[in-house]
Amino acid sequence: MKKSPDTKADELRRCAEQRLNKNPMDDIPREESAHRLLHELQVHQIELEMQNEELRLARAETEASLEQFTTLYDFAPVGYFTLDREGVIRQLNLCGAKLLGSERSKFLGRNFGQFVGSHYRTAFNDLLWKVFSGQNAAGIEMELNHSDQPTRFIQIEATPDTSKQTCRMTATCITQRKQLEKEVLERRKEMEILQKKQIAAQTAAAIAHELNQPLLALASYSEAALLMLQQKNPDMEKIHHAIEASERQALRAGQSIRELLEFLRTDSFHIEAVDLNSEIRKALTLASTGHEMQFHSVCQLDDQLPPVHANRNHVQKVLLNLIHNSLEAAQEFAVPLPVVSIATRTAGNGDIAQVTVRDNGPGLTPDLARRLFESFFTTKSYGIGMGLIISRSLIEANGGKLWFDSKEETGAAFHFTLPLSK
Amino acid sequence: MSARVFVIDDDTAVRDGLTMLLEVAGYDVVAFSNARSFLEVCPANCEGCIILDVNMPDMDGPALQQELLQHGIQLPIIFLSGYGSTSTVTRTLEAGAMAFLTKPVKGQVLLEKVQEALRRNA
Numbered sequence: 456m457k458k459s460p461d462t463k464a465d466e467l468r469r470c471a472e473q474r475l476n477k478n479p480m481d482d483i484p485r486e487e488s489a490h491r492l493l494h495e496l497q498v499h500q501i502e503l504e505m506q507n508e509e510l511r512l513a514r515a516e517t518e519a520s521l522e523q524f525t526t527l528y529d530f531a532p533v534g535y536f537t538l539d540r541e542g543v544i545r546q547l548n549l550c551g552a553k554l555l556g557s558e559r560s561k562f563l564g565r566n567f568g569q570f571v572g573s574h575y576r577t578a579f580n581d582l583l584w585k586v587f588s589g590q591n592a593a594g595i596e597m598e599l600n601h602s603d604q605p606t607r608f609i610q611i612e613a614t615p616d617t618s619k620q621t622c623r624m625t626a627t628c629i630t631q632r633k634q635l636e637k638e639v640l641e642r643r644k645e646m647e648i649l650q651k652k653q654i655a656a657q658t659a660a661a662i663a664h665e666l667n668q669p670l671l672a673l674a675s676y677s678e679a680a681l682l683m684l685q686q687k688n689p690d691m692e693k694i695h696h697a698i699e700a701s702e703r704q705a706l707r708a709g710q711s712i713r714e715l716l717e718f719l720r721t722d723s724f725h726i727e728a729v730d731l732n733s734e735i736r737k738a739l740t741l742a743s744t745g746h747e748m749q750f751h752s753v754c755q756l757d758d759q760l761p762p763v764h765a766n767r768n769h770v771q772k773v774l775l776n777l778i779h780n781s782l783e784a785a786q787e788f789a790v791p792l793p794v795v796s797i798a799t800r801t802a803g804n805g806d807i808a809q810v811t812v813r814d815n816g817p818g819l820t821p822d823l824a825r826r827l828f829e830s831f832f833t834t835k836s837y838g839i840g841m842g843l844i845i846s847r848s849l850i851e852a853n854g855g856k857l858w859f860d861s862k863e864e865t866g867a868a869f870h871f872t873l874p875l876s877k
Numbered sequence: 878m879s880a881r882v883f884v885i886d887d888d889t890a891v892r893d894g895l896t897m898l899l900e901v902a903g904y905d906v907v908a909f910s911n912a913r914s915f916l917e918v919c920p921a922n923c924e925g926c927i928i929l930d931v932n933m934p935d936m937d938g939p940a941l942q943q944e945l946l947q948h949g950i951q952l953p954i955i956f957l958s959g960y961g962s963t964s965t966v967t968r969t970l971e972a973g974a975m976a977f978l979t980k981p982v983k984g985q986v987l988l989e990k991v992q993e994a995l996r997r998n999a
Contacts, residue, residue, distance in 0.1 A: 660960045664932065667959035668888045670981035675894030678984020679901045697897055704890055 471501040534609070534626035537616075540587055542568045542580070545621055554626055556604040567624075572598035572606075579611075586613045586622050596629060608633040661844045665711045673704035715845075726853075728762035728876040729770055731808055735797050738774035748782050748793060755798040763808045763873040765853040770873070773846040773857070774812070777869050780843065781814035784867060788816050806875055807855070813868040819859075846871075880995045881925030884908040885915050885941070886957070887933045891980075895928060895987075902988050912936035916944060923952055926975070926994035928987070931958035931965060939969050946972065953994035957982065 475497050528535060534551030536544055544562050552559040555570050571579045575597035585592035594612040601607075613624040680697040683689045739752045763770070778795055785793030794815040802809040850857040850871045857871040882904045884895045892908040899906045905925075909915040913936055915927075931938040938956055945952065953975040958965070966977045975994045978987065 664959040667980035668891055671957070672888070672890035672894035674981040674984055675891075675898040675987075678988075679894070679898040681984075682898070682901045693897075693901075700890070700894065700897075704894070707890070 467502050467505060468498065470505065471498045474501050534628075536567065536624040536626065537621050538567055538583070538613075538624055539621050540583075542566045542583055551626060554599065554607065554609060554628060556599075556601045556607075570599055570601060572600040574598065582611070582613060583622070586615050587619065589615070596633075606630070662715060665715070666708050669704040669708040669711070673701045673708070676701040676704065726764060726766055729765050729767050730762050731770070731799055731810060731873070732756040732758070732760060734767070734770050735774060735799065735810070738771060738778060739795070739797070742775060742778040742782070742795075748786060750782055750785070750793040750795055753794060753796040755796065757798075757800045760799050760801060760808055762876045764876040765855075765873045769849040769853055773849055773871065774810075776843070776846045777812040777871075780869070781812060781816070781867070784814055784816040790814075790816055801875070802872060807872045808875055809870060809872045811868055811870045814866045816866045818867050879903055879905045881905045881907065882991055882995075883915060883919075883925060883927045883952070885910075885912060885927060885933075885938075886930035887911060888930070891930070898984050898987070899991070902991075904991070912938070912941035912944075916941070919945075919950065919952075921948065921950060923950060926953040926955065926991060928955050928957060928991070931956055931969075939965060939972075942969060942972055942974065953997055955987070955990050955994060 475494070529549045531548060531550060534554045535546075535548040536551050537546035539545055543564060543566050547555075547559060547562055549559060552562060555562055568576055568579055575595075578595050579597060582592050582595055592613060594610055596608060596610045599607040599609055607628065608630045609626045610629050611624055611626045613622045615622045676697040680694050680701070683694050683697070735754065735756065739754070743750065743752070774797075778797075781795045782793055796811075796813040796815075798811045798813075800809055801807070847857040850873070853873055855871055855873040857869065860868050860870065882899050884892055884899070884906060885908070886892050886895070887910055889910070892910065896906045896908050911933060929938045929941065936944070938958075942954055945954075954969075954973075955975050956969050956977045957980055958977065959980045969977055975997070976990045978990065
């Protein structure tokens with residue numbers, strides 16, 4: 456608490472009197488009035504000395520404090536600017552001058568907007584306007600434009616001062632961060648291209664496998680028929696069988712191509728908000744009518760699941776493929792009552808939906824699981840398999856992921872994710 | 878007794894077609910739908926040659942080749958693959974495979990390779 460001027464003066468007087476009493480001037484004649492006057496003068500003198508000392512101390516303190524704040528301002532590792540309503544630089548610290556690329560004196564009185572990259576000028580003016588009109592102005596990132604300097608990126612924040620005639624602005628250099636971000640983005644793009652190439656190669660290998668099997672069988676049957684025709688007494692029945700088998704294999708190859716085209720057909724890649732739960736119910740109905748096998752379905756669908764952002768046909772094809780896969784696995788292993796369980800839930804940071812399709816078959820061994828998505832791989836003795844790799848391509852084209860996990864006791868489970876509609 | 882050819886492929890039609898071709902060409906053919914069932918019946922003093930599919934579930938062609946080498950079974954192997962990756966071709970040939978053919982293969986070419994394999998094994 457501050458002392459009032461009166462009390463301060465009183466105290467000063469008391470202190471001066473005390474000092475004088477310690478050194479009484481005994482050699483001065485004790486004439487009453489003269490003595491009193493002298494006393495008064497002495498007290499005043501001491502008072503002045505004390506005030507002088509106080510002032511000296513206060514000045515030293517002020518100087519030290521000024522120096523401290525100047526150092527703090529000038530050598531702060533962020534740029535500080537004081538701008539007027541037009542954006543003219545009224546004050547700036549050393550780091551600010553360094554960010555702009557020259558000595559401090561060169562920037563005083565110049566408009567900060569001159570140093571802002573042309574693409575960012577509107578954003579900067581908007582920030583100034585907001586700051587001075589008392590609106591909440593979030594910090595912005597911008598590029599600094601200085602002819603003989605390499606490109607610099609800064610992040611600025613500004614608040615008006617009490618007069619509302621100038622504002623205080625900080626500028627932080629984020630060039631390095633921007634460069635890193637750019638590099639990360641480039642790496643990610645490279646990775647995505649690589650991944651796409653890999654998936655394309657796997658899909659091509661899958662198609663090659665699917666077509667080369669019947670073609671090899673066809674070539675073998677035909678060659679066998681030709682050889683038999685060259686024999687002395689050709690077995691016509693066997694030749695007939697070989698030609699019939701050739702025809703079947705040619706048709707099988709054709710069927711594979713048709714299925715593939717059907718699967719890949721994307722009339723138009725129309726993305727919309729899709730209710731996954733209702734698509735799952737639809738797919739289960741389709742599967743139970745389209746499959747000769749009887750099966751039991753268990754749905755654990757999250758009623759609160761928001762719609763996903765995807766192509767409806769793709770979602771339908773992937774669901775049908777996974778259901779058929781489960782049923783065919785059940786058939787292969789002669790499971791008495793095949794059960795297909797489908798569950799939905801939100802996952803990630805609440806921004807994706809996850810679907811799990813599970814069967815009650817024996818599951819897959821770790822070795823099989825590892826090779827599941829390898830080139831073209833199927834455990835079935837006839838066809839299929841291609842569905843999985845294409846399903847994965849379709850899900851990835853819709854911004855999701857498809858993967859597999861197997862626990863011996865619970866059968867095989869396939870999971871896929873899709874982004875939720877915003 | 879005619880020479881024996883083992884056909885190992887998981888595709889029913891491929892097995893059937895190859896069997897017919899080889900039988901017509903005069904060979905004794907035994908076909909298997911997977912590598913393990915072949916291993917179960919193949920004795921160490923087995924004779925003949927193998928036509929082996931590369932991509933099969935469970936144990937694939939190259940894995941069977943390694944298994945046979947470990948058991949000291951020296952049957953010549955003709956690999957058949959729908960899409961031969963360079964590394965697989967190199968690996969199998971370095972491990973002593975007779976040939977690496979791409980599906981579909983011309984019947985005459987396959988028969989020539991079989992003949993060559995059996996001659997080499999004799």
